[in-house]
Amino acid sequence: MTDHPPIPLCCTAPTDHWPLPRPLAGVRLLSTRFDPALLDPDDFLRWQIPAQKGVSKRQAEFLAGRLCAREALRQLTGLPGIPAVGEDRSPQWPAGIVGSITHGAGWAGVIAARSEHWRGLGLDVERILRGDRADRLAGEILTPSELDGYASLPDSERARLVTRTFSLKESLFKALYPLVKQRFYFQDAELLETTPEGDARMRLLIDLSETWRHGTELDGQFVEFDGYLLSLVSIPA
Secondary structure, three states: OOOOOOOOOOEOOOEEOOOOOOOOOOOEEEEEEEOHHHOOOHHHHHOOOOOOOOOHHHHHHHHHHHHHHHHHHHHHHOOOOOOEEOOOOOEEOOOOEEEEEEEEOOEEEEEEEEOOOEEEEEEEEEEOOOHHHHHHHHHHHOOHHHHOOHHHOOHHHHHHHHHHHHHHHHHHHHHHHHHHOOOOOHHHEEEEEEOOOOEEEEEEOOOOOOOOOOOOEEEEEEEEEOOEEEEEEEEEO
């Protein structure tokens, strides 16, 4: 006997896996594939997930993310739960849990862990950009130092560089925002280095709090799969 309704037709069953290069102790990563064309709005009621307004894509990605969050919480605490939406639109995790939700282009994922082990987790997925779109976004996403040598790279490398930097900065924001409660932007951090194995090192370029000041460096990791780039920034307790 299951303790939940049937999985929505628009989603695959949440999968517990670790596609990133470095496993993290006590951290759960759940993901699903979703198809907005198969969305049944009644699934929100069946799963006790707050209904969302907007186009089917927005509704389906919210449903998919919360399904993964429910399973991640069940695995961590023994009790399934649905993170509420805060006034700032961020997910509100139960006391003692930190986590992050991401979705895009038919893939949704959640990462979660106990706060006694991890202070912050930020997860982000992106479709790898086309070269022309990457070039249009480069000046917005990359700092002057990150732009150094950009123009001389092949098209595919420029697209991957912008996608990777965009995603890692999104993950950085998701990991830090719950701690500092202050918004910051692409030019407020820089990607110092990455490795072929998928490790990354980042640095803040502004003061966010007494703890998180200009020059603070943080670790991240990333992986490419099926035309996506998935990144994670993790802050140990």
